[in-house]
Amino acid sequence: GENVEQHPSTLSVQEGDSAVIKCTYSDSASNYFPWYKQELGKRPQLIIDIRSNVGEKKDQRIAVTLNKTAKHFSLHITETQPEDSAVYFCAASMVDTGFQKLVFGTGTRLLVSP
């Protein structure tokens, strides 16, 4: 089955700096890679996703890159702000008996200091 590894587990940056979170996956058949943001006590919310036929996708200050050959993908946040502080989860899709499921990484706690 699919295995997703996420690094780092914690990341502290100064406001205005960039933050990068990296994930690797094991199943070469995975074709969908979403990123979720979870604020303290809240539900995970989808912030950006990428499909395997695309190498990069941007949405304002966030971007995701995908390297299918190396089986890794990354989340990039530029010009970080205190409200970016949260736990971020990457995920990769896997298909089991024709049914798609997401396998999540273990999360990165991002702290943006003013």
Place this chain on the structure above:
Amino acid sequence: IAGITQAPTSQILAAGRRMTLRCTQDMRHNAMYWYRQDLGLGLRLIHYSNTAGTTGKGEVPDGYSVSRANTDDFPLTLASAVPSQTSVYFCASRPTGKSRYGYTFGSGTRLTVV
């Protein structure tokens, strides 16, 4: 109801007791999932359902059961709770179809087994 609703929000449960966590969505999503979230372990899939009348086991199904009598409801039952089932439980759903993979999460149930 707007989106996906979980109940209760939190619960303290004596070990050995039976408990059902409720999940209801009004988006007519075919696919539904139950995840548990534990610190340092991310989100792990317990059970899933592709459509009403079908269910499947995820990564950590032991001690849990689910049913899917209709499209909207996907309850999770702990037949005899144990302390290791202390966790935050998230229900999620998504529309099926090749181009529509995004999950919508419920607000979670915080369960403490003592």
